Amino acid sequence: MAVTDEAIEKIKDMIVSGALRPGDRLPKESQLAAELGLSRNSLREAVRALSLIRVLDVRQGDGTYVTSLDPQLLLQDLSFVVDFHQDDTALEFLAVRRVLEPAATALACARITDAELDELSAHLDALGPRPSVRQLVDCDLEFHRRIARASGNSVLCSLLDGLSGPTTRARVWRTLTRNGAAARTLYEHRAILGALRDRDTEAARSWATVHVASAEHWLRAAL
Structure with missing residues (x-):
């Protein structure tokens, strides 16, 4: 699995498990990268990709938030x-x-x-x-x-x-x-x-x- 794919999967798992809920703000980049065992660069690429398809909402000067996606959609055993x-x-x-x-x-x-x-x-x-x-x-x-x-x-x-x-x-x-x-x-x-x-x-x-x-x-x- 590519590094970016791994980062995406880990963020998705956090949403599916309920560790991150719709409307929640993601931890700071350095903290989240350490928690997930990822480099900051791979985490950054994953956040960019997920923001493109509106799973995450990057607000300049404020932080990155999970959008209002219905979390039940993410529980299906299929890709986003x-x-x-x-x-x-x-x-x-x-x-x-x-x-x-x-x-x-x-x-x-x-x-x-x-x-x-x-x-x-x-x-x-x-x-x-x-x-x-x-x-x-x-x-x-x-x-x-x-x-x-x-x-x-x-x-x-x-x-x-x-x-x-x-x-x-x-x-x-x-x-x-x-x-x-x-x-x-x-x-x-x-x-x-x-x-x-x-x-x-x-x-x-x-x-x-x-x-x-x-x-x-x-x-x-x-x-």
Whole structure:
């Protein structure tokens, strides 16, 4: 188990056991890290990840609190991602995205400028070799947003932008829990970018399909 995963599990166990209840403030970082036998860095990453999906609420200058989640949800023998999506809604969003994202990418292939492609490349380069979960998810959202804009279809762009929010939690948990997910995401981004540079519409469409489908397949397996 990765260090960040271990930190997340330990915080989750505290919530499930009742040691931390909705509305409770977490102990100071140094104290909590010592209690859980974690480094402060791994604890910090876990808190960031849990705040992204609103399990924790980080209040600047005040502290970090457990949100008002129903603790019974956390007692189920499933991952948080399943707790938050008790039906197939997330899968339905991803299925729609799997239809629209490749279409937008194919349209962008003929319209995107070399300058926009250079900006996309610089955007990926800026992540560095070991991005945090927050950085990777933010990059993923912005990468697809820029391609959608380049499609030239404002309606399609708006639809995809609306689909991004409901699938963010799935992206976060896939990155945290699946070995190699971050590297695979970056590889697929580079493949999409390469196809766009080559003006290869079918390759761009195919890579976009693979990219979205991999997240969908992971969530289907988790559910």
